[in-house]
Amino acid sequence: MHVLRIFPINFTKFCLGLFIVFWCVFGATGIRWLALAKMSSIAAIEVPGMCESLIGLAKRQQKICRRNIEVMDSVRYGAHMAIEECQYQFKNRRWNCSTVDPVKLFGNFLKLGTREVAFVHAISAAGVAHAVTRACSKGDLQHCGCDRTVSGRSSEGFEWSGCSDNIAFGTAFSQKFVDARERRRKSKNIKRVLMNLHNNEAGRKAVEDSMQVVCKCHGVSGSCELKTCWRSMATFRQIGAILKESFDGATEVKLEHKKNRAVLVPVNDQFKPPTRSDIVYLVASPDFCEPDPKTGSLGTGGRVCNKTSKAIDGCDLLCCGRGYETRTITIVERCQCKFYWCCYVSCEKCTRTVDEHVCK
Template structure:
């Protein structure tokens, strides 16, 4: 088995998919022996990761269950592009050989997955799903914001705890390797974690006579993960191509006219393939069979998406809601109507 040279191989590997989809949930309650056996048989973990896996089996379960959320967000962000964050079950990782490259797409995958671990773990803490954490214990007493004073209450998401655990677990292998690729992964992992914290908001409830809001009770809450995804997508657009500095400790811009990357930027080493054709070595799935928009001039347009190969058109029947009527007081009744629409799909490579 060709293991990924990544600190996130645990939850990008086939093993974690099996862990969350096939292993009976009762395993998590088998105690120390059960978790030790399972963690010792997951390929690609370094000792620190195995140790954390054994000590925190419910955390590992939460991280595995949260995979679908950040994968779904990745696919949403790139739904209209040649590379659409597609996954494969035929490889030893969710993204196949793509992760062996050092492209900007890989930079995004590392950032969004690192952010996903933080978000999933903080949410599990707040919901009381884990014994090892709960709400943020530092948010107590009184404080002030631009609207005046308030009392801490409710349940503030404990993002700091989630970031610390994520850093310890996800970065463990990179810190052991310490080569150029590890530096890139560490940088993008950190950018992903910081993105979640960036969008925390203060939410409040008012108390007082006739809604006067003379007293406020507030808590810090994570924003919807879509905001993190949107932010990292913009960082992908402005990702900086870098080279390792002469000391091997950081980055310099790969070209003199490029800006020096900040801690919030995504960084990458090598140019991306065009993703037009299926290429196992580069991890490209190609765009053959992808749906395109015949009238669009953007990335989702047939000319761009199909890389000039042309497209096929088929007429399909779709069921839509129609003739909707509002019924007093609180219901809308619709009919199911059949609609014939043209679907355009990219031709495959010849």
């Protein structure tokens, strides 16, 4: 069978072209594999050699791709979840996790060692761990399934049953794939490598620590004569909120050598060393008020702000003192919905006029 009948040669050239462009533009400091999020699927990697042409993969990641083809669509979905969650958590901040385009994604921004970049690393590693673990539980992957180590009767009197999420497999794959670029033998920027690895681990730790025990009662009229339970991951929205809280309390660190080993320690010696759950960063963040190609800042001009808020989403802070303009917009929405038996809902269209405030 000629595979090119299914995947034309111009598609292969297109993918290879994107990979080359991405390599030249993005440099060696970004999370290049996140560009997988912009692909509609990873089905094309079943064609020989396609792992090498996937956008943004380092050589080690290409090797992992070849050996774990069935997992790669979960990696793509994990990257997609990470970007969406980042944009949700920062939607009211000056830096709102905007992607520049399908190839550059965050542009030059990821070259910085700021707390925002630290969050991107953490949420990305968490996204892969969460997506791969979920695929295991759904039976989408041949090499993993439910966590069978959780079984028997618990000390609390319930039976372990059901499909516990295989978090061990998900986090192990995330570590193997996401950390692959940082674990090169030689690196000129060891402190940035240590920062990235630490924040990757913080993301995975958030997924692990948010595991919950979910139970179901069995018996006549819900008497709960028998209770079965299993371990389940929290929603990714909950994990995003955990990491956002870690971002707000992130620790600025510096490089030190202790016993011939490079380690990151707090810049302020009054602070405790960061734990595995903490997010760490190397340099202070820019104010993100004005567009700056060097830092990847898009500025806040044109952003919608909250006139009455005194928080960061308020017009005073979000607009960086430049002021704002007010414009009147008309919103069309569904209203007066009625359910008709059987089985549809009918709604009317209502319009309302509101004032919208936009940063100058």
